[in-house]
Amino acid sequence: MNSLHIPNELNQLLDEKNVQIQLSVPQLVEKVLSRNEGTLTSSGAISVATGKYTGRSPHDKFIVAEGSTKDKIDWGNNQPISEEAFTNLYNKVLDYLKTKEEIFVFKGFAGADKKSRLPIQVVNEYAWHNLFAHQLFIRPNAEELLAHETGFTVISAPNFKANPAVDGTKSETFIIISFERRTVLIGGTEYAGEMKKSIFSVMNYLLPENNILSMHCSANVGQEGDVALFFGLSGTGKTTLSADPNRKLIGDDEHGWSSNGVFNIEGGCYAKTISLTREKEPQIFDAIRFGTVLENVITNPETRIPDYDDNTLTENTRAAYPIQAIDNIIEPSIAGHPNTIVFLTADAFGVLPPIAKLTKEQAMYHFLSGYTSKLAGTERGITSPQATFSTCFGAPFLPLPAKRYAEMLGEKILEHGANVFLVNTGWTGGEYGVGNRMKLSYTRAMVQAALEGELNHVETVQDKIFGLHIPLHIAGVPDEVLQPNKTWSDAHAYELKAKELAEQFRQNFKKFSSAASDIEEKGGPIA
8 A cells, every 4th residue: 555556646636836735733723714614612622514414425425346346345235336437526526626725635544553554645625624634533753754655545525516417426425435546535515524434434345355353333441451342323322331431442433353452443533512511421521622623513602612402503513533632541542352342232122131141143143233223203203213223333334245244253252252242221121211211320330240251151041032141140230120021010011022123133134144144043033
């Protein structure tokens, strides 16, 4: 991966006098303010609005169908676009950027492990996008910058809009990955998260090629060097449970697991800020300081104080800051092999146990399933809890067939003796609207017991429907809470609801059945 991958057209653009390369955070903040791209808040953070798009545009994401890669891509999970369409759009975007008074370039890395990191460069129309890249990716020191040879380039031109009839896109917006050209091309959207997640998608392709498992999870390490991974979709408590004052954060979202251990793919955090308070999440609150990028957060025009409860623009308000803004971290962001892996789910049906120990096959099954539930009122048209599944807890970012990632996880669990647990942070004693949300104090006690190895050899009982192995006793948690069938007042109603969810697991898993029938047989529901 070197500069030879950079096409000549791009080299010509980057030689122009209007190119600002590797500006510092203060310089970028000055640019953002002078160009009226954002405003300064009371904490020194930059506040910006992303316009029409306040989240990712998954239907506008493509991978170029190229000779060397097209047979490897899972086209059932990814949209192809032709090489011709990509080349034409690429040239149009470069011509467009040549007309700008300034463009901004960041050079850095994806991957904290120097043996497998990817040197990247990010080319931006907006100064605040370049500031975002500076905060989210790994920043080089002076020596590393001098030796930097780009392995992948992100080009982001938010104000360039595609013509679907001509350009082969579905709308004015496009996020296109070309693995042969080593390029991500983004246009028609100001949402900065597209840059972050595109590089994650790239790493999800490149790392497995080197026998490194890429993972959408948070990770931390204990005082004895014991490593824990936390997988979970939005609303399951991943951020809350991985932020432990007694453990150091490796990273909050994207990791690789190599033969050396776990490493953070990123150099920063992209935290949700809706309803943020210092009392609830002090680490995130205090990380929002000079240089942080606040996306779509409404601020008081006079005091410049952010109102984190205001969802006028979106519920998906965000803060982008370097991981060094958090005190309790490990540097560099690398550690050993995981001792404990936690899959988090917020089961609104109230039938999954609050914690269960998984066999290797069950771990692979629940990894492929990636289950949680959407609640009534969270989306238009949802009037009761609905099961939702995201393969490997990150379906939109997986270029390769899902079974590839699951098999790698199974191999690494077996090789390194990691213990895997399914933790339900959702409902108990009945489904949403009838039962109650699991007490956070109980969940913390269960996770703590798992992390400290107390559950590795405890007596368990097997759930009769899901086949999960449930501990009978955990200090600080009432025994009856551990078995969901005992928390329901109506045992028959519990069984009906549990079988209903088990059937939804089976229906979802049909897309893997031909390739992963062995995993389903050994790891799926048993009734």
